[in-house]
Amino acid sequence: MTHHTPRFTFDNSYARELDGFYVPWEGDKVPEPRILLLNTELAEELALDPEALDSDEGAAILAGARAPEGAETLAQAYAGHQFGGFSPQLGDGRAILMGELIDSQGRRRDLHLKGSGRTPFSRGGDGKAVLGPVLREFVIGEAMHALGIPTTRALSAVTTGETIWRETAKPGAVLARVAASHLRVGTFQYFAARGERDRVRQLAEYAIARHDPELAGRDDRYLAFLRAVIRRQAALIAQWMHVGFVHGVMNTDNMTISGETIDYGPCAFIDTFDAKAVFSSIDHGGRYAYGNQPVIAQWNLARLAETLVPLLHDDEKEAIRLATEELEEFPEVYSAHWLAGARAKIGLTEGDDSDIGFVNALYAAMAGQTVDHTLFFRALPQAAEGEDAPVIELFDDATAIREWLPHWRSRLAAEGRDPATLRAAMDAVNPLYIPRNHKVEEALRAAEAEGDMGPITRLLEVLGAPYEERDGLEDYARPAPGSFGPYKTFCGT
Ligand code: AMP
Ligand code: MG
Numbered sequence: 001m002t003h004h005t006p007r008f009t010f011d012n013s014y015a016r017e018l019d020g021f022y023v024p025w026e027g028d029k030v031p032e033p034r035i036l037l038l039n040t041e042l043a044e045e046l047a048l049d050p051e052a053l054d055s056d057e058g059a060a061i062l063a064g065a066r067a068p069e070g071a072e073t074l075a076q077a078y079a080g081h082q083f084g085g086f087s088p089q090l091g092d093g094r095a096i097l098m099g100e101l102i103d104s105q106g107r108r109r110d111l112h113l114k115g116s117g118r119t120p121f122s123r124g125g126d127g128k129a130v131l132g133p134v135l136r137e138f139v140i141g142e143a144m145h146a147l148g149i150p151t152t153r154a155l156s157a158v159t160t161g162e163t164i165w166r167e168t169a170k171p172g173a174v175l176a177r178v179a180a181s182h183l184r185v186g187t188f189q190y191f192a193a194r195g196e197r198d199r200v201r202q203l204a205e206y207a208i209a210r211h212d213p214e215l216a217g218r219d220d221r222y223l224a225f226l227r228a229v230i231r232r233q234a235a236l237i238a239q240w241m242h243v244g245f246v247h248g249v250m251n252t253d254n255m256t257i258s259g260e261t262i263d264y265g266p267c268a269f270i271d272t273f274d275a276k277a278v279f280s281s282i283d284h285g286g287r288y289a290y291g292n293q294p295v296i297a298q299w300n301l302a303r304l305a306e307t308l309v310p311l312l313h314d315d316e317k318e319a320i321r322l323a324t325e326e327l328e329e330f331p332e333v334y335s336a337h338w339l340a341g342a343r344a345k346i347g348l349t350e351g352d353d354s355d356i357g358f359v360n361a362l363y364a365a366m367a368g369q370t371v372d373h374t375l376f377f378r379a380l381p382q383a384a385e386g387e388d389a390p391v392i393e394l395f396d397d398a399t400a401i402r403e404w405l406p407h408w409r410s411r412l413a414a415e416g417r418d419p420a421t422l423r424a425a426m427d428a429v430n431p432l433y434i435p436r437n438h439k440v441e442e443a444l445r446a447a448e449a450e451g452d453m454g455p456i457t458r459l460l461e462v463l464g465a466p467y468e469e470r471d472g473l474e475d476y477a478r479p480a481p482g483s484f485g486p487y488k489t490f491c492g493t
Pocket of ligand 2: 253254263
């Protein structure tokens with residue numbers, strides 16, 4: 001423990017430029033803030049001193065109980081479609097933006113606290129977060145980052161010393177989260193729904209300056225901005241699909257303008273490949289099922305487009321036509337990203353759009369089987385050399401995959417791939433270690449029930465290098481044992 005004061009060099013553009021888009025607000029005082037996890041690598045990236053943060057004062061700051069010098073803490077306003085129904089007023093009901101930091105690469109990053117107490121946006125909620133979901137967001141977000149997927153990141157998890165009542169008594173906790181910004185589709189919706197056209201314009205200008213500065217000043221900047229968001233989301237969702245990530249609650253308030261994954265609540269990774277996979281206990285209709293995510297992303301982007309219509313053209317009809325044209329690009333842009341990713345997963349470097357049938361045949365072979373999505377792609381390189389058994393063994397009925405493999409081998413032969421470079425290339429894009437649901441639960445239970453941070457620390461280490469096979473980690477690569485049963489997740493409140 002050191003005693004120098006943690007210093008933050010804030011530059012708070014949101015507070016400064018978007019008066020009326022938030023409520024200045026402070027976090028609650030809490031009895032006993034204590035740091036459980038501190039992301040020292042991220043702290044350094046943010047030009048923060050991890051040693052200074054790892055102190056009583058640092059804990060109080062990261063719990064939201066004390067504002068450091070330069071912070072302008074505030075609760076952001078936003079709206080959102082939740083499961084398809086519009087809520088005009090959501091907003092930071094249990095979170096505050098502390099301020100913005102310019103990181104070591106010159107990037108502007110939000111520092112945000114989740115679980116810091118009630119705000120004017122809390123509605124019926126208590127404004128608090130509890131330890132399990134905070135740790136879950138920490139682990140999954142960091143795993144996504146290590147997988148190379150754009151995401152918010154976790155700087156710290158602290159306990160507050162409070163007891164929070166959920167279905168039982170739980171330890172209160174606060175997550176410090178770092179994001180390219182917290183602008184959401186729902187931020188635009190909040191002002192659009194109130195008919196505040198000038199504020200939508202102001203927000204769009206701010207978003208452009210922050211995320212698409214090359215568009216600033218262009219006559220067609222609002223349309224180009226919509227296109228940029230559509231492209232970022234198409235690329236993001238394709239990446240989710242290729243690692244088997246199910247977000248679980250793709251409400252428009254949980255979709256960023258930056259293209260980062262945000263708000264890890266009932267999310268989970270698939271084990272067997274199943275387009276219908278749903279883990280969230282409240283997603284009865286399967287709206288946010290694994291295979292539905294691209295469609296939902298496009299639906300959410302249509303909600304963003306609606307908010308921008310008044311900015312796109314003086315003639316509303318023409319504005320709608322322009323927006324629709326952009327939205328209609330989504331499936332194609334998404335498919336191109338998805339196909340490029342799929343090709344990389346199977347070690348092909350050449351090809352064209354006609355590969356879609358070839359790749360779809362592979363996924364059709366996996367569908368309805370108990371084959372593990374992650375292990376399949378790690379076993380596949382062996383089949384390049386004719387050693388099919390490790391792949392075949394993963395299937396209950398191997399008829400379709402037996403048919404597909406020779407086609408694949410002839411494609412590889414046509415590309416003249418040698419087996420050693422093929423394996424390295426495939427392993428570099430197909431993770432071996434993903435946050436297996438049973439391993440995540442095991443680590444959360446140890447932390448929650450016994451205060452044992454060993455398993456979660458170890459899990460974070462494993463997930464920090466997901467593509468690199470290491471001795472002794474076999475247990476982290478295996479699917480859940482049958483005894484684990486079907487997996488259900490709950491919203492992180
Ligand atoms: P989420 O499901 O975390 O994306 O949150 C959806 C909305 O509910 C946001 O406006 C949150 O701020 C709000 N919310 C979630 N949990 C709480 C809570 N415990 N207290 C107050 N507001 C909450
Ligand atoms: Mg949310």
